Amino acid sequence: MSAAAPLTPQLADEVSEVFQLPPGQAEFMPLTHNPRNGVTGGVWRVTAGGRSAVLKVLTRAKDTTETWAASEDPRHWNFWRREAHVYEEGVARAWQPWGITAPDLLASVERPDGDVALWLEDVRDGEPATAWPVARHARHAERLGAAHGRALADGVVLDRPWLSRRFLRDYTSGQTVGRELLDDDTAWQQPLVRDHFPEGLRERMVRLHHEREWFLRTMESLPRVFSHLDQWPANLVSHHGESVLLDWAFAGDGALGEDIGNYIPDTVFDLFLPAARLPELATAVYEAYVRGLRAGGWQGDERLVRLGVCASAVKYDWLTALMLSRASDERQLDYGGGRTVEAERRYRERGVVLAFLADWADEARRLADDLGFPR
Known part of the structure; x- marks a missing residue:
């Protein structure tokens, strides 16, 4: 129109x-x-x-x-x-x-x-989360934690026959573009990949892909909470003192910590925050979410929260393959395809985030062992 x-x-x-x-x-x-x-x-x-x-x-x-x-x-x-x-x-x-x-x-x-x-x-007069400071992201995470904490403490499971189930498993299973390139030496030698992905990333992300089924089973065995499942700054504004979430198309059953496990990397993947600030964002958002859980009344083992956040790295298993498949594209487009993005910047920033997610995957393996999750 x-x-x-x-x-x-x-x-x-x-x-x-x-x-x-x-x-x-x-x-x-x-x-x-x-x-x-x-x-x-x-x-x-x-x-x-x-x-x-x-x-x-x-x-x-x-x-x-x-x-x-x-x-x-x-x-x-x-x-x-x-x-x-x-x-x-x-x-x-x-x-x-x-x-x-x-x-x-x-x-x-x-x-x-x-x-x-x-x-x-129309909430366009609100402040979009794409421009929020880290403290504002943390405030939103604390609110989300409080909502999840109260539901867990009260034993309330929000469900409707049309809410999604097995989102993480089914969504990632359908994202297959470039999957055959994960073991392709030529794909990893493309200039954008070779020059901007950190050393050792190939081995770590290939391992995550091969262990995908274990990560999915682990996520599915964690405490369940009603989740938005597409929380990232483009779907969020601050309006009259509240966090206003948009785009509820995926909403449904999720693991404890899964929503912020999506929110943290997506904030950098789409260049809303520099990758150099990812550790600061991740710490602030995680700690705020846990504070919210406790304030909401949940008294469970915090290691379960951390496992949910870290194991959610499996959601981005497909992104490595997609980046390999697009490394020869002359034009790199932003979300929605409306503008071009500097290719070197995109690959450099995303490479940092993928390495960060590989660290999350390592932490998830250790936590699962400590908690007695089967391997």
């Missing part, structure tokens, strides 16, 4: 309902999202009558790769209608008592073509 577009009859009815205006024109500005994901028909900021809202279209009919195909299975990690259920049934507000919320749902419209149009509160 163009910035200023005449409305189709369907859109005109939706705009009229959301903005309480007679049919007319509205401005549609495309927003950054994963264009490959088969469940996302598009995301726009819509302005009409001096007000704005966000429109997100959920679909199962989008032509995309097998990796990102929409699913009709309500437990599948990419179930096409999950985000609508999350908003419609108030699950996105589950953590609001601890300062983590979601945009208001203004309307959920079942379209004649089978798509669902989610009309959401």
Whole structure:
């Protein structure tokens, strides 16, 4: 849709309902999202009558790769209608008592073509987490820990028939691009890889790949908590003193520590924070999450939390192979594909993070041995 577009009859009815205006024109500005994901028909900021809202279209009919195909299975990690259920049934507000919320749902419209149009509160006046200082990331982690801690202490397991199960296993199993290159000497000698990946990274990430099944079993045996499963700075803003989480498409069952095990590396993978500050971020976020767990009432063995964070390194097993496959690309694009990224910087920064995750994997092995987890 163009910035200023005449409305189709369907859109005109939706705009009229959301903005309480007679049919007319509205401005549609495309927003950054994963264009490959088969469940996302598009995301726009819509302005009409001096007000704005966000429109997100959920679909199962989008032509995309097998990796990102929409699913009709309500437990599948990419179930096409999950985000609508999350908003419609108030699950996105589950953590609001601890300062983590979601945009208001203004309307959920079942379209004649089978798509669902989610009309959401526009929180663009909030401070995006992509620009947060480390202390603000830690504050969010503490809130998340408090929510998880209370649920664990009370023995409450939030579940719905459409929340995801086995997310980590099924998501990583589908990410296969470049996997055959992990044992390819030529791939590891490409200039971007050879010059910017730390020494010894190949052996460590290949080992993580070969031990993938053990890491997944370990994560699946940890205490369970309701999780967002896509927490990273691009999905988070600070708004009226609360953390506002966006994009609940993967939400469901997760391991204790899994959400922040995703959040920490993703903050650097997509260049929101320099890799040199990764240890500082990781320490601050982890310690804050544990403080939150304790404040929420959980009194379990902290080694289980640390194991959940460290073993979640397996989520990025596929990224090493993907980086090998793209090392010859002349253009490196950012998330959403809207801008180019300096290739040397991307490979240098991501190489540092992958080495950090290899350290996490080593720590997870030691913790599992100490805790008596089977190998």
